[in-house]
Amino acid sequence: MLKVSNRVYRSEVPSVTLPPYRATNAYWVGSRGRVVLVDPGDGQAAGLDTLRQDWEALGRPLVEAVYCTHYHLDHSGGARAAGDFFHAPFFLSREDQACLAAHGADAGGFEVLEPGPLSVGGVDVEVLSAPGHTPGQMNLWMPDEGGLLAGDNVLGNTTVVIAPPDGDLGRYLASLKTLASLALAWIGPGHGDLVRDPAAYLGEYMAHREERTRQILALLESDWTTPRTLAEQVYRGKLDEAQMSLGEWMVRGHLAWFLDRGWVAERDGRYRKVEDHDFS
Numbered sequence: 084m085l086k087v088s089n090r091v092y093r094s095e096v097p098s099v100t101l102p103p104y105r106a107t108n109a110y111w112v113g114s115r116g117r118v119v120l121v122d123p124g125d126g127q128a129a130g131l132d133t134l135r136q137d138w139e140a141l142g143r144p145l146v147e148a149v150y151c152t153h154y155h156l157d158h159s160g161g162a163r164a165a166g167d168f169f170h171a172p173f174f175l176s177r178e179d180q181a182c183l184a185a186h187g188a189d190a191g192g193f194e195v196l197e198p199g200p201l202s203v204g205g206v207d208v209e210v211l212s213a214p215g216h217t218p219g220q221m222n223l224w225m226p227d228e229g230g231l232l233a234g235d236n237v238l239g240n241t242t243v244v245i246a247p248p249d250g251d252l253g254r255y256l257a258s259l260k261t262l263a264s265l266a267l268a269w270i271g272p273g274h275g276d277l278v279r280d281p282a283a284y285l286g287e288y289m290a291h292r293e294e295r296t297r298q299i300l301a302l303l304e305s306d307w308t309t310p311r312t313l314a315e316q317v318y319r320g321k322l323d324e325a326q327m328s329l330g331e332w333m334v335r336g337h338l339a340w341f342l343d344r345g346w347v348a349e350r351d352g353r354y355r356k357v358e359d360h361d362f363s
């Protein structure tokens with residue numbers, strides 16, 4: 084377990100998730116013997132053992148609630164088991180509860196996580212709506228700490244997959260802008276290392292998206308092209324054959340955003356750039 088600050092601790096909960104990560108970061112936020120648990124992992128026995136051990140190491144605080152930043156199972160799959168063990172209600176946004184249900188997963192028992200202020204053990208927390216990776220992702224902002232629990236809007240060692248149908252690149256970029264406007268001292272990502280230089284890190288994230296945007300638009304300049312062909316051009320040498328369908332979904336994320344902005348046209352599943360644009 085990592086001590087992030089006097090009032091925030093992090094457990095690495097073994098979970099099935101996208102490589103290169105093998106664990107979900109769960110965070111304990113609170114003080115004076117009261118905490119909330121954020122993102123309990125996917126619910127495997129090994130993950131629940133980790134949570135139990137770390138909770139004992141923290142001195143068995145009262146767990147007031149279990150929050151899930153978003154519905155993906157590496158974050159919400161363990162909510163019910165953690166809620167049962169700690170005798171705590173478990174929360175997920177309304178939009179992401181609908182996603183869980185749409186995937187045929189059990190969305191029963193979740194309370195609704197709403198944006199707004201809350202206080203836990205004397206820690207002031209603002210729940211922020213930050214969609215884009217999923218339709219209803221919530222992030223936790225602690226202004227006194229300058230700390231942000233970013234769910235999967237930020238990952239510690241890689242960029243984030245934004246792919247339809249869950250992902251919406253336009254909304255994701257708007258969320259990144261909102262997060263970057265906070266007076267951040269650190270970011271606790273959903274997976275990977277704590278981010279200790281948030282302004283530079285988010286700057287790199289936005290530069291990466293912009294670079295990818297330019298690259299795909301350039302490939303759409305001359306001819307009608309399929310998402311698969313684009314993915315093979317963009318991710319050649321970066322993704323192997325098995326991962327290329329994920330690459331194709333990421334390209335589709337860009338194309339949906341471009342279509343929305345009127346930058347590309349679509350005809351029979353092929354795309355082409357229609358007009359010049361700038362990024363203002």
Ligand SMILES: [Zn+2]
Nearest residue numbers: 155157235273
């Ligand atoms: Zn995740």
